Amino acid sequence: MSVTTRRTRLAVAALAAVTAISGLAACGKDDDKPAAGEKPAKLVVDTFGEMGYDELVKQYEKDTGIKVELRKTAQLGEYRPKLVRYLATGKGAADVTALEEGILNEFKPNARNWADLSPLVPDHSKEYLPWKWELGKAPDGRLIGLPTDVGSLAVCYRKDLFQAAGLPAERDQVSALWPDWKGFHDAGLKYKQGSGGKAFIDSITAVSNGVLFQGNGDLFYDKEDNVIADTSPAVKNAWDTATSMADISAKASTWSPEWSGGFKQGTFAATFCPSWMLGIVSDNSGPANKGKWDVASVPGGGGNWGGSWLAVPAQSKYPKEAAKLAEYLTNAKSQVEAFKLKGPLPTNLEALKNEAFLSYTNEYFSNAPTGKIFGESVAKIQPIHLGPKHQAVKENALEPALRAFENGQADKAKAWEQFTKDAKTQGAF
Amino acid sequence: MSLSATTARPSPAAPPSPDVSRRRRRGRLLNRLDVKYSPYLYIAPFFVLFGVFGLYPMLRTAWMSLHDWDMIGEHTFIGFDNYTRLVSDEYFWNALVNTFGIFALSTIPQLLLALFLANLLNRSLLRAKTFFRMAIFMPNVVSVAAVAIVFGMLFQREFGLFNWLLSFVGVDPVDWDGHRWSSWTAISSMVNWRWTGYNTLILLAGMQAIPKDLYEAAEIDGAGPWRQFWQITLPMLKPTFIFVVILSTIGGMQLFTEPLLFGNGNIIGGNQREFQTLAMYMYEMGIVNLNTAGYGAAVAWAIFMIIIVVSLFNFLLVRRSAK
Numbered sequence: 039m040s041v042t043t044r045r046t047r048l049a050v051a052a053l054a055a056v057t058a059i060s061g062l063a064a065c066g067k068d069d070d071k072p073a074a075g076e077k078p079a080k081l082v083v084d085t086f087g088e089m090g091y092d093e094l095v096k097q098y099e100k101d102t103g104i105k106v107e108l109r110k111t112a113q114l115g116e117y118r119p120k121l122v123r124y125l126a127t128g129k130g131a132a133d134v135t136a137l138e139e140g141i142l143n144e145f146k147p148n149a150r151n152w153a154d155l156s157p158l159v160p161d162h163s164k165e166y167l168p169w170k171w172e173l174g175k176a177p178d179g180r181l182i183g184l185p186t187d188v189g190s191l192a193v194c195y196r197k198d199l200f201q202a203a204g205l206p207a208e209r210d211q212v213s214a215l216w217p218d219w220k221g222f223h224d225a226g227l228k229y230k231q232g233s234g235g236k237a238f239i240d241s242i243t244a245v246s247n248g249v250l251f252q253g254n255g256d257l258f259y260d261k262e263d264n265v266i267a268d269t270s271p272a273v274k275n276a277w278d279t280a281t282s283m284a285d286i287s288a289k290a291s292t293w294s295p296e297w298s299g300g301f302k303q304g305t306f307a308a309t310f311c312p313s314w315m316l317g318i319v320s321d322n323s324g325p326a327n328k329g330k331w332d333v334a335s336v337p338g339g340g341g342n343w344g345g346s347w348l349a350v351p352a353q354s355k356y357p358k359e360a361a362k363l364a365e366y367l368t369n370a371k372s373q374v375e376a377f378k379l380k381g382p383l384p385t386n387l388e389a390l391k392n393e394a395f396l397s398y399t400n401e402y403f404s405n406a407p408t409g410k411i412f413g414e415s416v417a418k419i420q421p422i423h424l425g426p427k428h429q430a431v432k433e434n435a436l437e438p439a440l441r442a443f444e445n446g447q448a449d450k451a452k453a454w455e456q457f458t459k460d461a462k463t464q465g466a467f
Numbered sequence: 468m469s470l471s472a473t474t475a476r477p478s479p480a481a482p483p484s485p486d487v488s489r490r491r492r493r494g495r496l497l498n499r500l501d502v503k504y505s506p507y508l509y510i511a512p513f514f515v516l517f518g519v520f521g522l523y524p525m526l527r528t529a530w531m532s533l534h535d536w537d538m539i540g541e542h543t544f545i546g547f548d549n550y551t552r553l554v555s556d557e558y559f560w561n562a563l564v565n566t567f568g569i570f571a572l573s574t575i576p577q578l579l580l581a582l583f584l585a586n587l588l589n590r591s592l593l594r595a596k597t598f599f600r601m602a603i604f605m606p607n608v609v610s611v612a613a614v615a616i617v618f619g620m621l622f623q624r625e626f627g628l629f630n631w632l633l634s635f636v637g638v639d640p641v642d643w644d645g646h647r648w649s650s651w652t653a654i655s656s657m658v659n660w661r662w663t664g665y666n667t668l669i670l671l672a673g674m675q676a677i678p679k680d681l682y683e684a685a686e687i688d689g690a691g692p693w694r695q696f697w698q699i700t701l702p703m704l705k706p707t708f709i710f711v712v713i714l715s716t717i718g719g720m721q722l723f724t725e726p727l728l729f730g731n732g733n734i735i736g737g738n739q740r741e742f743q744t745l746a747m748y749m750y751e752m753g754i755v756n757l758n759t760a761g762y763g764a765a766v767a768w769a770i771f772m773i774i775i776v777v778s779l780f781n782f783l784l785v786r787r788s789a790k
Contacts, residue, residue: 466758
């Protein structure tokens with residue numbers, strides 16, 4: 039071996055090592071902040087599910103000359119960890135970020151991660167549902183989210199199964215069956231009798247969800263964000279209502295295979311539908327069941343399950359431009375367009391009165407006037423204070439305990455004990 | 468190399484010019500540096516990568532575990548408080564019991580079955596050997612997620628295959644994820660299905676390394692196949708067997724995907740945490756709950772310690788068997 043071959047090798051090895059190190063170092067590099075007032079070439083928007091922004095974004099590009107990149111993530115379960123990574127490392131976040139209700143609440147205690155929008159956009163507080171607008175504010179008063187949609191509640195039910203069991207099938211008559219939750223239970227019992235013992239509702243956790251979100255006072259947290267899950271009357275009410283429905287439940291918890299399979303098999307005849315759930319119901323039921331589903335109103339007035347806001351991360355280089363884009367995407371016209379495209383329910387008062395919105399009917403659900411049904415129930419939504427870890431308490435304390443009771447793993451008292459104990463640990467923040 | 472021929476060789480007749488001798492000196496220096504340091508450079512890529520992706524995260528996790536660490540907020544140093552909390556954390560112990568329970572249910576039958584299958588495949592009378600060896604390894608090629616999803620469907624309460632089969636012998640439908648015993652059985656069956664073939668092949672390799680003349684001698688002495696298995700195959704196979712046990716242990720302590728998908732992706736693993744494993748508990752505390760990242764790091768270190776203890780135990784076994 040000559041000296042030079044060895045030398046070349048040395049060089050190659052050194053080069054390899056240097057590339058490895060510099061390659062890693064490059065990941066840590068951050069671009070310099072642009073000069074103030076400079077117009078961005080591109081803004082990035084992060085959304086989950088289907089928010090219906092595809093066309094709106096194109097229009098915005100045409101109007102302003104700013105390119106907009108729409109990054110869509112299908113599942114919220116994938117979206118949240120990404121977002122957490124962006125915030126924890128301080129880089130990678132989009133300029134405009136959609137925040138779902140649960141995520142927003144969880145992020146609120148660390149509001150510094152988000153730009154305060156109130157100095158960046160004019161005051162729109164009078165143009166939206168007041169409670170929805172208020173929820174976009176952090177405890178320290180900064181406005182971190184502009185309202186996009188709500189998930190106002192309705193009941194999806196199987197017309198054909200209702201009819202076969204001797205219940206009325208027409209949507210107004212069905213709504214009249216259950217002015218309150220007691221009426222809902224009675225209808226369930228009647229259905230069970232008429233259908234030869236079949237289950238009426240998918241699960242008791244669906245019921246607890248419905249009751250919780252009707253907002254009869256504070257839920258797991260009080261206004262000062264102390265955990266009050268064990269003493270809150272609203273939670274106890276939801277618990278009692280849910281546990282009373284165990285005899286008409288199919289024990290198919292939401293999102294489980296039993297649940298999604300149950301739509302096709304008709305193992306239950308009714309479920310709770312926030313507006314965004316309609317697409318999931320029709321997907322799970324398949325084309326064969328088209329026209330068999332219909333939409334009625336929810337027992338005990340309106341309620342809200344889900345909904346989102348648009349926020350601007352503090353790490354965005356163009357907070358002002360990003361806020362403008364968020365403002366554009368949430369204005370009345372955009373909200374109606376988004377609804378027509380993918381179905382998220384408007385929160386802008388003007389959009390809610392829009393003719394195109396109110397006259398919308400859903401073909402899959404027997405041409406139910408979903409615009410009118412959901413629009414009306416939006417007005418009945420009561421503002422609720424959810425607290426930072428509402429989602430965790432609901433999903434990892436309340437619902438497991440309810441399911442344990444529903445499946446006979448624990449009696450009512452034991453299950454309640456399990457819930458109150460877990461609520462304390464899950465709710466701590 | 469052509470380069471060295473043209474530049475490095477001076478003409479033999481003329482005395483070396485100062486330029487050439489300088490070049491030569493430099494060459495010697497480089498040569499010395501090369502001999503001394505380039506070995507380090509050759510192995511550097513591994514250590515750099517290990518340092519970045521192995522050592523650094525480990526130390527960082529240790530550092531995090533000494534803090535009250537909010538993933539997207541404040542970090543406060545609290546010393547060993549997280550570890551104190553861990554000792555009295557009911558759900559941590561619950562996860563530990565689950566992990567060892569599922570580990571026992573999936574490792575013991577699996578290794579016995581693998582031993583049996585390896586012995587079968589080792590028979591000289593068997594036809595289409597390669598086919599069977601391939602076939603038995605196939606499950607290991609399937610992705611964990613696919614296995615977990617398919618098994619999740621088989622173990623469904625309403626429309627699952629197993630409950631349908633059980634209905635023929637008059638057994639009521641079992642709520643597989645509703646009890647400890649049933650969920651453990653379901654999860655270990657996934658692990659068993661996926662790993663039995665893999666272990667069979669390793670054991671088979673071990674069996675084939677046993678000298679044939681031992682068997683011939685035994686046969687001449689009148690030992691039947693059963694006796695040969697107990698007195699020759701098993702003792703000679705011990706080192707391989709312990710290797711397989713160690714691998715299964717490490718895999719078992721880190722069990723995550725199967726129980727997670729079995730419970731429809733719910734991180735608490737069952738309504739009453741019937742099948743939440745240690746890895747899942749770590750994920751719940753460290754990743755899902757943003758404000759308890761420090762505690763999650765402590766759980767991660769606890770898992771690390773447990774694996775060390777179990778491995779040490781295995782190591783002692785190996786040493787004893789080597790004597």
